[in-house]
Amino acid sequence: MTDYLASVRVHDPHPEDHLTSSAMLQDVVIGLSDGLTVPFALAAGLSGAVASSGLVITAGLAEIVAGSIAMGLGGYLAGRTEVEHYAAELAREHREVVEVPDRERAEVDELLAEMGLSDSIRRQAVSELTADPEQWVRFMMKYELGLEEPDPRQAPKSAFTISAAYAVGGLIPLSAYFFTATPTQGLVWSAAITLVCLLVFGFFKSRLTGQPAVAGAIKMAVVGALAAAAAFGVARFVSR
Amino acid sequence: MTDYLASVRVHDPHPEDHLTSSAMLQDVVIGLSDGLTVPFALAAGLSGAVASSGLVITAGLAEIVAGSIAMGLGGYLAGRTEVEHYAAELAREHREVVEVPDRERAEVDELLAEMGLSDSIRRQAVSELTADPEQWVRFMMKYELGLEEPDPRQAPKSAFTISAAYAVGGLIPLSAYFFTATPTQGLVWSAAITLVCLLVFGFFKSRLTGQPAVAGAIKMAVVGALAAAAAFGVARFVSR
Numbered sequence: 001m002t003d004y005l006a007s008v009r010v011h012d013p014h015p016e017d018h019l020t021s022s023a024m025l026q027d028v029v030i031g032l033s034d035g036l037t038v039p040f041a042l043a044a045g046l047s048g049a050v051a052s053s054g055l056v057i058t059a060g061l062a063e064i065v066a067g068s069i070a071m072g073l074g075g076y077l078a079g080r081t082e083v084e085h086y087a088a089e090l091a092r093e094h095r096e097v098v099e100v101p102d103r104e105r106a107e108v109d110e111l112l113a114e115m116g117l118s119d120s121i122r123r124q125a126v127s128e129l130t131a132d133p134e135q136w137v138r139f140m141m142k143y144e145l146g147l148e149e150p151d152p153r154q155a156p157k158s159a160f161t162i163s164a165a166y167a168v169g170g171l172i173p174l175s176a177y178f179f180t181a182t183p184t185q186g187l188v189w190s191a192a193i194t195l196v197c198l199l200v201f202g203f204f205k206s207r208l209t210g211q212p213a214v215a216g217a218i219k220m221a222v223v224g225a226l227a228a229a230a231a232f233g234v235a236r237f238v239s240r
Numbered sequence: 241m242t243d244y245l246a247s248v249r250v251h252d253p254h255p256e257d258h259l260t261s262s263a264m265l266q267d268v269v270i271g272l273s274d275g276l277t278v279p280f281a282l283a284a285g286l287s288g289a290v291a292s293s294g295l296v297i298t299a300g301l302a303e304i305v306a307g308s309i310a311m312g313l314g315g316y317l318a319g320r321t322e323v324e325h326y327a328a329e330l331a332r333e334h335r336e337v338v339e340v341p342d343r344e345r346a347e348v349d350e351l352l353a354e355m356g357l358s359d360s361i362r363r364q365a366v367s368e369l370t371a372d373p374e375q376w377v378r379f380m381m382k383y384e385l386g387l388e389e390p391d392p393r394q395a396p397k398s399a400f401t402i403s404a405a406y407a408v409g410g411l412i413p414l415s416a417y418f419f420t421a422t423p424t425q426g427l428v429w430s431a432a433i434t435l436v437c438l439l440v441f442g443f444f445k446s447r448l449t450g451q452p453a454v455a456g457a458i459k460m461a462v463v464g465a466l467a468a469a470a471a472f473g474v475a476r477f478v479s480r
Contacts, residue, residue: 033314037306038310041306041309042282055290059299059475061474061475062282062475063282065467065474066278066281066285066467066468066471069463069466070464070467085450116368116372116375116378118368121361121364129356135356139356143355209325223309223313230309231302231306234305235298235301
């Protein structure tokens with residue numbers, strides 16, 4: 001699901017309008033999507049294989065910590081990489097408009113031709129777009145490479161939000177095992193609570209990305225249920 | 241890490257050149273990144289808390305199955321959503337160029353102004369770009385909304401590749417517990433094997449995305465080691 005959200009974020013036609021709140025909301029969605037699903041399925045799987053709720057809780061907490069660090073730190077490093085990548089490409093374009101201006105001018109012309117502009121307009125447009133080196137580089141970055149300048153403060157914020165959302169999402173299904181006597185009872189409550197959460201979350205997530213909300217709710221619940229059922233089957237088979 | 245790769249894929253300036261192989265390679269990277277990290281950290285965490293390798297293996301396999309279904313099915317549904325989203329936006333743009341042509345023409349003009357074109361060129365360019373409705377819509381899709389037409393066959397392929405890569409990545413650290421007598425021995429071998437794999441994988445992943453390769457190798461290993469150490473600490477604390 002991360003892919004789709006990332007592509008929506010990158011292509012947001014009005015990033016300046018609602019960057020902070022919307023980026024944060026998307027990070028919450030990314031973290032919750034995985035957090036509600038994987039720890040739930042792992043705990044469900046172990047419920048069919050072990051006799052002690054304590055073991056389910058231990059494994060569940062270990063998974064939540066591992067997953068939230070991997071996602072959060074992974075997200076942070078990916079954000080840093082994006083900032084470095086942008087800076088490196090920017091430096092390269094600045095160099096290229098000075099060192100190989102003819103080739104860069106031809107690239108501008110090619111991009112305008114792809115848009116559908118005729119020869120005569122392109123000739124004028126190329127000379128306008130390449131008159132000021134700053135503007136020329138900005139054009140290349142955006143339309144040749146499709147890169148928008150990333151905000152360096154976004155990476156640590158995203159990392160924290162994704163991590164926290166994963167942990168919160170994971171603790172919801174696991175909480176059922178705290179209050180029940182056996183793993184089987186825990187599984188029943190955990191499944192009930194989590195399916196409701198997945199339906200509600202899938203509904204709002206779809207609304208957020210402008211998709212049909214009821215279908216989104218059902219999809220989300222089906223992913224969680226299938227992952228849990230498969231984990232349950234495998235764990236029971238292995239532990240025989 | 242998925243975010244960065246997704247943005248690279250979406251913005252690939254020459255998608256037609258190497259779509260299949262490169263998209264597949266990126267899916268392998270997405271699956272392996274998480275597969276090498278999270279099951280490794282979970283197994284490491286449990287090694288400090290339980291006395292039986294069998295339990296570590298059961299939990300590890302349950303996690304691998306849960307994670308690979310959640311990632312694979314999640315990826316498949318995200319891909320389908322992207323195809324539906326593109327179709328819905330395409331239909332809307334087709335409607336808008338017929339129903340509110342003046343507003344759409346103003347939007348083309350605005351986009352060209354953002355590129356840095358002067359009034360006089362824009363007037364001609366707008367009339368050229370809006371002469372043919374098909375071309376007009378294509379321009380709006382790409383430059384207003386930043387959407388490229390997704391390949392509907394990509395979603396199931398991606399889902400399968402990500403799933404399989406996650407499972408392969410997860411089985412590497414877990415395999416150590418098959419061949420050792422106690423969880424502690426398993427952990428030592430698992431950590432050694434996985435850190436080597438993370439270094440090698442981080443190196444090639446960075447090469448693939450044009451980043452400094454040695455730094456990428458170290459980052460990948462640090463994420464895995466931190467996730468494992470934290471999971472170990474939490475599981476030991478909980479199981480006391």
